[in-house]
Amino acid sequence: MTVAQLSPDVSSGAYRVWQRNRDATLRNWPTEFLGIAVEPFAIILALGLALGRFVELESGEEYVQFLAPGLLALFPMFAATFECAWGSYVRLEMQGTYQSIIATPISVDDVITGEILWGTTRALVNGTYILIVALILNPWLHMIESPWAVLVVPVGVLPGLLFSSIAISFAAIARAMSHFAYFFTLVINPMFWFGGAFFPFDELPRWVQIIGFFVPLKHVVDIYRGLINGELEWSMLGSLAWLAVVTVGFYAVAIALMRRRLIQ
């Protein structure tokens, strides 16, 4: 395999794929955005306030405050993951959308890049919305303590790209809709519960912390927690670098797997 084959063949076609997804989503916007609109309120109410009454943290902060960075990381993760797991699989396997696009001047790499950019866009829209909800509720819940919190939006590009790339890599090897049960049961759900969103990691045994280092969501939550609390640390740059490296890795995996699937 030559260098030319290894480097992605990406053009403005990626943007056209992104536009296609935007147009298709906006056509069904009420159904697409209803869930996004309601979910954060439900979880703030159920976990933050109802369950939070029974939770006492060593740091002295309210549980809903502890939960805030987790919410900002979790919902965008799901937005990107759903889009590039099920959404992409439907377009690949059920609708033949990819096959129709690669018969035009657009390459497989363009398609995958466009899909990942769209998954990232959904993650960003989702994250921005939750940040706005948190700011609106801030006079009562005090979830956001620092203006640095606004950086959650641009920083969110990285996890958006990462979770989209992971999800579409799985879509590229899935042979049936039911195979996504493996992906969600073994990858996404454990990350949801053990990604540092719901309980502090610091007091857990050392081996749990080591595992935590390999969980992408943990790094996202750590960065967001620092930004929201205004407690900036050098380790956040380390987490950013970790996320960047893993993102590039999964992007390459996604492209390689999807080329194998579509070009035969």
Add this chain to the structure above:
Amino acid sequence: MTAAVIEARGLVKRYGAFVAVDDISFDIREGECFGVLGPNGAGKTTIIRMITATSPLTSGQLSVAGIDVTRAPREVKSILGVVPQEDNLDPDLPVRKNLEVYARYFGLSKAAVRQRIDEALELFQLDDRSGSNVDDLSGGMKRRLTIARALVSDPKILILDEPTTGLDPQARHLVWQQLRLLRARGVTMLLTTHYMEEATHLCDRLVIMHRGKILTEGRPHDLIAEVAGPQVLELRLPAAERDALLAEFPQSDGISVEQVEDLTYIYGGGDASLRAAEQVGDPHRAHVRPGNMEDVFLLLTGRGILD
């Protein structure tokens, strides 16, 4: 003689030990409708996938308008209009938006293709469905929309992979009529089909493929005249009765007999065929008809009882 727009030399496609396309060469000339005829699994779709740069060549050379497919796939795909075998219209977009979004894949703006889309929708009788959901269209309408979609980029070559498979006779004839109209306008077309009648109807020139190889090449009516001859005797008789009848035919190299299920075809029988039909006296059991493309295929793939 006009220049070749598609040139294929020694195309080979292997999947492991299986050879899907086995050393094939052909030229498609500007403005002609070129057919690739053959049963399922003959390698037709693989050839199309090679031309559209979605299936790398195992070996051989393939160029479209002088551009090498392997070296510059984007350039090649930008001058093709592809109608795939299975409808892959975008169900997330309404009819007209399907065409606009597809044109955008070619870098063409909505304004640039407005008129072309209007014309395509009118030509394919879809102008009153431009706001419909794709899933609400009938099979024939979806096919027509897929062909219309392939035309929005004003392609140099239209590639049709089994364009009428799965359509009812009315819908098929409508598609044929529209393809003939496009041919009359000078659109170069490559068409694959397993319908012999379709190939005869639409193609200026065709190749017959079987198991990855080209069996023959020519104009449909020339092939019929050369291979099947002007008339064919069709028999539906018990074996003993059939053999007795065949025994009366003169021993000649020009006569060939093919057996398909309970039907026997006698080619090149001349007057003896006419006499035999008269002798049986029942058109359901014996009749003489003109040769067709199906006969050509049957004779070339050699399923004959005399082999």
